[in-house]
Amino acid sequence: MGIDLEYFQDVQKVYTDLTGLHIIIADQKGNLLTQQKSTIFELIESQNKIENVCKEIIQNMPKFFRPLLYDILPGVKIIFTPIVLDAEVEYYIFAGCFAEYPTKQSVLTYLQKNSRKSKLLKNFDRFIREYTPEEILEKKHHLERMAEILSKQLLAEKLKRKIEVKNNEVNEIFQLLAEDYLSISDLLKRFFTSNPIIDFIGYAGRISPVQFEIKECLPLKRHLSGKTFFIGEGLLGQVAALKNEKVYSNLELDPRSSFFQKHGIYPKSIFCFPVIQKNDIIGLFFGGTCKVDSLENEVMSQARKTAAFIKIIENKLYWQKQALFNELRATVKNEIFHFMTSLQSPKSIQMFLLDMSINLTLTPFVSIAFLDRHKSSINMVSRGLSEEKVALYTNDLTNRFLNNKDSSPATTDPIPQLTNWGEKVIEIPIIYLDHLYGYLCIGLNNEIDEEDLLLYKILSKAGGLALYLEDNVHNIKSDQKIDSIIDLLEFIDPQSFIKATRAKKILNEFELYLLNPEINKKAITYAFYLIGYDEKIIKKIHHQATIDVFREYQLILNHSLSLSEASINVQILVLIWTYIQEEPNIPFLSKNTEINRDLINKFILYLSRSELKISEGLNVEQSLKTDNRFKALTKRESEILKLVLKGKNNQEIADQLYISGHTVKNHMTRIFQKLNVKDRSQVIAKIYQLSL
Template identity: 30%
Template sequence: MIQRIELLQELQKSYAEKYNLSIIMTDDNGKIILDRVGNNPLFNWFYDNKREVLQEEFNRAKEKKVNTAPYLYDIWPGAYMIVAPFHGENGHIYLIWAGIVIVEGTEQLVNEQLQESVNINFIEMINNTPVITHEPNQPLMKRIKRLAHLATIYFKDHDKSDIYEIQKGLFRKVLEERSQLNTILEESLQNNLEFDFFGIAKKHSDDHYKVTEVFGHGVKSMRGMTFSHGEGLIGRPLITDKYEYWENVEKDPRSVSLSRYGLKPKSFFCYPLKRYQDSSTLLFGGSHSNSKMSTRCRELGKILGSILETGFLIEDLQKENQQQINRLTSMVEISKLMVSTHDFKRIVYILVDISLNLMEGPFTCVVLKEQHNDSVNLVSRGNPNGNLREYAKNVAERHFLNPVNTQQFEIITPKFEETPWGERTLECPLWNRGRIVGVLCVAINEQQAKLQEHVNFLQTLSVIGGVSLQIVEQEEEELDDKLVYSLFRAIKQFDQDVYSILEEAAKIAKEFAEMQGLPVPVINEITHSCLLSYYSSAFIQETLPETRLRTVIDEGNTLLNVNKGDSWESASISAQVFALAMAYVKDQSINKLEKVYDGRLIKDFKSFLYETQVLEEKVSIAETSVSIQEQVLDTVTSTIQELKLSPREQEVLDLVIQGYNNKEIAQQLYISGHTVKNHVTKIFQKLEVPDRAHAISKVYRLKHQSG
């Protein structure tokens, strides 16, 4: 634009000096865009002393019908300006004012008229003023017409180059500078005088679109407007699927849908923007004052739509890419957690919790096949609408009792099934080394978006889960010390009651040690100590001289019998866990120990006892009977309490891990769904995670590392 003005000034100066004129350029409303250039004495006197008279004439010029030919415009009796219209930037009409000229033979009349208003002799000025006649094809008129023609050509050529420059600039902003799309629209309004407003409408439902963003003046009331395909002007491009432009909109009855929201444009355009995965967005814009936009402006509207379409595509692909990264990151974190977990149950609980939160269905469960009998273990979360035991039988029959001759890939591929009460589920086999160790069963939320992506995620999760369960099985087999268990089974022959107590103590000690994240050798040491605590220290030392079992049992018994807390501080972690488990199974309480020592381990043990309240069911595959085995399921409440969260955020996170959705959490805590959403957002921020799967994975990881 600056270069364009400089060239016009050169043309203006050249013509003014050559033909003894003073020249001004205005728009068609009389606004001066290029100030006076030239030494025409009469014009300069008017300009310096009668500026308001000239400006009034400039303003009145728009009342005259504008055509392409120059014409004479009298600003004083006998004194004229040559006015030549030309097409300038954005197709606007501009005016060249060149003068003053006097009609031949009227010099004395002009002097007398001027002297009546001002007591000055204008003869000398008039003698130096160009003279014209009333004959057609005046040479001076032709020269000013030539000046207007040159200006039009220059603007026309530069309009074309401007379009390319604007297009390149917009592409650069989108591709290189990563400018926000609203910034591009706001800058486009500032740089183009014909557009008064822009807006963006996005798909709101299957049949309706909603105006989500508006830019410019006079369109704020449009925000939130909803419309359907084909409704009025704004809905028509959604049917035609192409750019649409309308002039004289105020006369079009289809504009009533716009006027209902306070928008009454004179010209209007819409551009449907194609987006990733067949979704659509609509760009619209227009002018409150121009009933007709210039060709250049309409072309710019199309370019703007094309650029925004590219920007939205990049934005959609980046979002999809980020979601893929989040899913992969989540899978990596979950995989690391499961592989590093040396407990069969905990891996199962991770599978249950993650899948329930991912699919947001009513329930999820894992059906585990026991190796040495015809029973399955059922671990579940959520609120099924029917009898899960019956469903577990069906799962077992499909996957364990009726093997088919299929390829391994077909066996591990998730399949959609249905519960006896008609609920749709996805069954993902947990497969490893030639056998199915279990089946992850997830109830489907039919409203869940991106279902197939979640299915792929669950398939990968189930494969990793199957491998992790197989590794744990092998570790447990390797850690099974035949001698320890032979000695333990011998106790049953002498004292059944003691045998039961020691078995329960070993079970509790093992689960608590795993919750503390202790190494497998230490967990094994604690478990074996509980099992063999019936025997004397001398016998254990003689029978198992290479182990620390005697030391652990002696230290643990000391902790049970002393009244000083400093003994706890110096004792090994194995002895402390041993003492806690033995005290609890004997007295069903650890109150005596609390009076002696109130350290963190005792508090963790109390939390562990309080939290183990989730039901496991053992279901016989046989049709005749179903046996239910009550077992404890470790939860993560104590770990949540250690996080830097508010009490309410801790409650919300606990329910999230249990598989509740936002609506269900709101009902549980008697708060609004909006409040739940805010709590969940803050939890993600504080835990530095992007979603629920990452949050659950992080809590389990912290739980695993807390020891």
């Protein structure tokens, strides 16, 4: 153990002066750590030999924890004091030399006759002092206090080193986590090797809503790895159910530990930490000992940190998977739209589904089972299955879905199955408008993730739509084809679909305020849904007005065209799309100087009369009180203006204020004059600008 020798030397000097004794300090093996000039010890033995004497004393003395007297020569005594740390002797203090009153003269006489240590005999009166039993006891107390001071220093140094080690370990773990060099298995090994009291540790991952499987276990891999338990079952299952960390002690007779006992492990104490992700438990970090009935706080503290690091790894894996999933979904989205806009034949549809499915996840096989037009037979194409297994599987599907009419699927939900040879598979119906075209069959190594299943369901829906369009290629118009493809967007990208559908609703309502023959509502609507796609795909829909709007919008995004130069269709597209992005606050309405002012005023008027209630976001009272133009309004005019901002028309205002419609009209005329505006949309716009 490394120590602060300078501190030890300083303390030694203080207590040398305090006790009047010569002091040196040695380690457990008798190696001298400190120095003492002109010590009595050197008169007794040389420096090298005194070290040997210390070693001999330490080896021959029984274990002790209090200061002892020891005769280093007959009648010449030292005080031998242990320095204790964590109930173990780490160092020794040697303090001497002296004779016990009144033996000094008799000791000298004996040594003169029997000792050859001439230096000692010559300086005996000078260095060997005589102390009473009371004085010796006092010196023992001083040396015991010295040992306590050094013990506290050792403890502080030990804690400091431990903190440094832990900080270094934590920093190292964070570094490894940042560089993706650390796995859950690595964390378990680190914890296990640094805690000898622990006999086993493991990590269980959730494999279903109610079941967990032990993925990692050290060192008893052969006992626990791969074993499963249910939420609420036994010690681990209880933690999974309650989602709270737990430490179990005195488990020898506890029936809840039967899960471990039946696998040859007999724990006395167990800890278990849930790993929570998005308010749901995804795993359990656990460990235990067969040696003691309870675990120390230090072990639990380290276990808690390990659980936190496991959560970091799981979260990182989750977000990596989410990023991959989003990337895959974007790829699938573009590939599907590219494919749907260039349909060829049923066979090309089969091969598209097959190629996309096999590349989505690590799956043992993918099969596409298509029903013929009369639903009398099944044709299968497959990747990953032998011809023999394809024949077996085709026969199985035929028996289940064709020969037995009662077993025909009444749902579009995926169907989990086992093949004839015992392999897990999930069968996803390929359906469009209640017409069953076949099944997308995905072989499984493990339970399928929700994200992966969603991608396969998207593909199956795309396949159903593609087959429907191919069957009706001569009867479907271009607009119907685009509408069908847009319907698919609800499954491919639901967030974009919801946003585009909301924009479409606003456009349908806002159109009533425009009355402009140049507006192409269908082109703007299609642009809302296709706004995130590549221009090459948009060109394939063969709807020129939409292509023109989309291309113009892209020019604005690339700063190749100013918004003020854009067509009315694109300005409406930008206005509504920006409103949806910016709400509930819509500062762009007053700040945007590029969009046609009349268009903005009409949009504000529409908002004021719609359920969106623009007035909720305006500080109307403040505007009416502080702006001189509004101060000129009478109390009645102010009341009418507030109702205008709530979207009320003249008759509704009249009914609420118990006045005639003609009176309301006169008040509105005076309001326009005082505010220097032409209509109510300009009034709303002016108040909005003042309220920002």
